[in-house]
Structure formats: structure tokens, C-alpha cells
Amino acid sequence: MASLERMRSVSSEIAEKTRIITDYLASKGLEATSHDVDGLADFPIPPSDVEPYMARLDLISATRELYLLSLGPKKMLQETVWSCIDMAALHAVWAFKVPQAVPLQGSISFDDLTAKVVEMNKAAIGVAMLRRILRLTMTNHIFTEPTKNQVAHTRASRLLLQDASAESQVGLICDNIWPAVVSFVSALKKWPASEEPNHAPFNVAYDTELSFFDFLSQKENQWLSDRYNSSVKGYGEAAMSGLDQVVAGYPWGELGDKTVVDMGGNQGDVAMAIARAHPRLKFIVQDKAGMRTPESIGTVPPELADRVKLTAHDMLEPQPVVADVYFFRIVFHCFSDKYCVKILQALVPALGKGSRVIINDGAMPEKGTVGRVEERYLRMGDLFVATTMNSREREVGEWTDLFARADGRYQVTRVWKPQTSALYFIEAEWTGEKEESGRRGIHPRL
Numbered sequence: 532m533a534s535l536e537r538m539r540s541v542s543s544e545i546a547e548k549t550r551i552i553t554d555y556l557a558s559k560g561l562e563a564t565s566h567d568v569d570g571l572a573d574f575p576i577p578p579s580d581v582e583p584y585m586a587r588l589d590l591i592s593a594t595r596e597l598y599l600l601s602l603g604p605k606k607m608l609q610e611t612v613w614s615c616i617d618m619a620a621l622h623a624v625w626a627f628k629v630p631q632a633v634p635l636q637g638s639i640s641f642d643d644l645t646a647k648v649v650e651m652n653k654a655a656i657g658v659a660m661l662r663r664i665l666r667l668t669m670t671n672h673i674f675t676e677p678t679k680n681q682v683a684h685t686r687a688s689r690l691l692l693q694d695a696s697a698e699s700q701v702g703l704i705c706d707n708i709w710p711a712v713v714s715f716v717s718a719l720k721k722w723p724a725s726e727e728p729n730h731a732p733f734n735v736a737y738d739t740e741l742s743f744f745d746f747l748s749q750k751e752n753q754w755l756s757d758r759y760n761s762s763v764k765g766y767g768e769a770a771m772s773g774l775d776q777v778v779a780g781y782p783w784g785e786l787g788d789k790t791v792v793d794m795g796g797n798q799g800d801v802a803m804a805i806a807r808a809h810p811r812l813k814f815i816v817q818d819k820a821g822m823r824t825p826e827s828i829g830t831v832p833p834e835l836a837d838r839v840k841l842t843a844h845d846m847l848e849p850q851p852v853v854a855d856v857y858f859f860r861i862v863f864h865c866f867s868d869k870y871c872v873k874i875l876q877a878l879v880p881a882l883g884k885g886s887r888v889i890i891n892d893g894a895m896p897e898k899g900t901v902g903r904v905e906e907r908y909l910r911m912g913d914l915f916v917a918t919t920m921n922s923r924e925r926e927v928g929e930w931t932d933l934f935a936r937a938d939g940r941y942q943v944t945r946v947w948k949p950q951t952s953a954l955y956f957i958e959a960e961w962t963g964e965k966e967e968s969g970r971r972g973i974h975p976r977l
């Protein structure tokens with residue numbers, strides 16, 4: 532009767548974790564999340580309140596386990612493959628800009644909504660089809676039908692209207708990444724064991740020789756890099772890998788007034804969050820030239836402008852900026868080992884004795900060492916980067932190998948994962964002397 536016992540124990544765990552969360556919220560006079568259009572979109576529990584924070588993650592795992600047990604393996608397989616239809620419906624909602632046509636307060640009839648959608652998109656879609664699409668997304672709390680044939684917003688559909696990074700993430704995945712997902716197996720067959728960034732499912736889908744980031748950096752694809760950048764911003768708000776985790780997870784204060792080069796720092800959101808918390812630190816944020824626009828450079832607020840600079844540099848080229856610390860957050864998972872080694876070697880000309888490299892990135896967990904939901908997100912991320920960039924997440928021990936392969940003068944000093952974070956910190960120190968400027972260039976592998 533182990534199966535009955537398991538259902539009972541998971542259900543008790545759910546009750547216990549729910550109690551911890553609701554007691555915490557009640558003690559602070561806070562609400563829980565809700566699908567109501569005016570409800571909370573995210574739980575107001577900071578990672579520093581470890582017990583309720585971890586209870587929520589455990590609750591997600593446990594409810595998922597009970598849900599899958601309740602389905603049973605046969606139905607679970609069906610649910611998994613049929614979820615692609617959820618994706619198709621959400622894609623249609625996004626593509627036809629339905630959230631913009633539904634009033635934030637009150638509701639609209641399917642007929643009037645269809646007329647607005649047709650007018651907005653200058654594209655024909657019938658009321659019957661729109662109703663079918665929305666009645667499916669409503670089963671995922673994306674829109675609701677308060678009375679028969681009337682459509683109203685929920686909190687999730689309102690996010691698609693008002694939260695730029697949520698909207699970008701849905702658009703990026705449904706509209707731009709989905710064709711690559713469908714090409715996953717074709718790419719595996721076409722390029723088995725390749726380490727090249729342009730041998731990804733993305734390349735099959737888009738029939739391009741350009742790697743994902745080179746594709747994004749093309750002038751004509753500026754709209755796509757804007758969407759990607761906005762989507763990355765959303766990642767910074769995510770539980771377990773958000774900005775608060777990177778700010779709290781490393782002893783930045785110990786660095787005093789040092790200069791940190793944030794490599795692959797995108798639009799500087801991470802650097803700005805750390806700079807706000809540590810007023811003596813300075814940041815030079817580097818990213819590919821094609822990912823920079825005058826508008827994005829202008830987003831550094833005046834109070835940080837003298838401490839955070841957004842600049843362009845290709846990290847596969849020798850590092851021109853001599854600084855105390857080089858920081859990479861969720862960057863190495865965008866590259867295969869071969870190119871991670873090149874990136875570390877390209878840093879060498881700038882390094883002096885004691886220079887630090889700090890990496891904040893995922894590491895694949897040993898079975899059972901992290902929560903089930905955490906493991907699932909990490910493993911989805913692993914195959915996401917395989918799909919887009921032919922790269923991978925690494926296991927904890929592999930980080931040391933990567934530094935050793937790049938140059939024997941790197942010494943990994945610390946590897947740790949803050950309790951509430953999905954991402955590790957890996958810190959290495961350069962033990963060699965600064966290279967003569969005449970000998971600048973990528974150091975040969977030792």
C-alpha cells in the first residue's frame with residue numbers, strides 16, 4: 532500500500548506548507564496571489580524570509596507531485612503532449628493582441644471583442660475561433676468568462692497587457708523559439724556531438740549559419756534582440772534566480788570600491804541592482820555591440836551614471852579592460868565547453884595577480900540534492916540553451932575543469948549555492964603575474 536501512503540504523505544505536506552505560507556502572510560497583513568484581475572501576480576515573500584520562501588517552493592513541488600499522481604502515468608503522458616495545444620492557444624492570444632482588446636474593468640462580449648481584434652490586426656479571425664481559443668486559455672486562468680459570452684481579464688491576461696517582460700517572454704517563446712523546439716530532434720541527428728554555437732535546433736528552424744546571439748545582433752533583427760532583452764529582464768524578477776538573489780548571494784561589500792566588469796551584462800539591470808546596494812562599487816557592463824542601442828545605454832539612471840557604464844565588447848576577443856573583478860551571470864550556459872574555455876583565455880591579457888572571476892550560473896544537481904521544482908526548472912533551462920545555442924548547463928565539479936582547461940594559473944577558490952537561490956557562485960583567482968602588454972593575446976593552453 533506504499534502508493535496510498537505516498538498520496539497521504541504528499542497531501543499532508545501540502546497542508547503543512549500551506550499553513551506556513553498563510554500564517555506568514557497573515558502575520559504581515561499580506562495577501563496571497565490570486566487570479567483575480569486585481570490580485571497579486573507574485574508571492575510577497577522575500578528570500579531572506581527563508582522558512583516561508585522555501586515552503587512555497589516545496590508547495591509547488593508537492594502539489595505537482597500530487598497532481599501527477601492523481602492523473603496517473605497514462606493520463607500524465609497525454610497531458611504532457613497535449614500541452615502543445617495550450618501553447619498554440621496562448622500564441623494566438625499573443626499574436627492577435629487579444630489582451631489589448633479586453634477592458635481592464637468589466638467585460639466585453641465575444642462578438643465585440645472579435646470586431647476589435649479584427650480592426651486592430653487588420654486580419655480576419657472569426658468569433659467562433661476566437662471563442663474556442665479563449666475558452667481553452669481560460670482553463671489556465673488566462674481570461675475568464677464572468678457571464679455567458681462575456682470576456683474579462685484575469686491577473687495573468689493583465690500581465691500580458693501591462694508587464695513588458697512577461698509579454699516579451701511569451702512572445703519570444705511562442706513566436707520565435709517554438710520553431711526551434713520543433714526542430715530539436717532534427718538538429719540532434721544533423722550535428723551529433725557538435726560544440727559549435729550555430730549547430731543548434733534554432734539554426735535548423737531559421738535555416739541560418741549565424742549563432743543565436745549573432746542572429747540577434749543583426750541590424751534587421753533589432754526587434755528580436757529588444758524582445759530577448761526585455762525577456763531577460765523578466766528572468767531577473769524570477770524566484771530563485773532574481774536580482775535579489777544575486778545581490779544577497781555574494782559578499783559584494785568585501786570588494787570595497789573595486790571595479791567589476793560585468794561580461795555579457797545585457798542592459799545592466801544586474802550591475803545596477805548590485806551598485807544600488809553597494810554604493811562604492813563601480814561596474815563596466817559589456818555586451819555584444821549589436822545588443823546595444825542608444826536607447827538602452829540611456830537607461831542608466833542619473834544617480835548611477837558615474838558608477839555603471841554600458842559598453843560593447845565581444846567576450847571571445849581579448850579583454851581590453853583591466854579591472855579587479857570579472858563577473859559573468861548566466862553567461863557560460865550560453866556556450867559549449869570549447870567556447871567557455873576561449874572566453875576564459877580571452878580574459879588572460881587583462882588579469883593581474885589576485886584578479887577575481889565570479890560566475891553566477893546554474894549547476895545541474897545530483898539527484899535528490901535540490902527540491903523537485905528547482906531541479907525541473909534547471910533541467911528545462913538546460914534544454915532551452917541546447918535548443919537556442921547548442922550549449923549546456925554544467926555540473927558543480929565541471930566548473931573547476933573548465934578553468935583548468937583554460938589556463939593552469941586560474942585557481943578556483945570557492946563554489947557555493949545560497950540556500951534560496953537556483954544559481955551557484957563560482958569564484959576563481961588569477962595566480963599568475965600580469966602579462967607584459969607586448970605579449971598581450973590569448974595565452975596558449977597549458
Ligand SMILES: C[S@@+](CC[C@H](N)C(=O)[O-])C[C@H]1O[C@@H](n2cnc3c(N)ncnc32)[C@H](O)[C@@H]1O
Nearest residue numbers: 744795796797818819822844845846847860861
Ligand atoms: C542569458 S543573458 C545574461 C544577461 C545578464 N548577465 C543577466 O544575468 O541578466 C546572456 C548575455 O550574454 C550576451 N552575449 C552573448 N554572446 C556574447 C559575446 N560573444 N560577447 C559579449 N556578450 C555576449 C548576450 O547578448 C546576453 O546579454
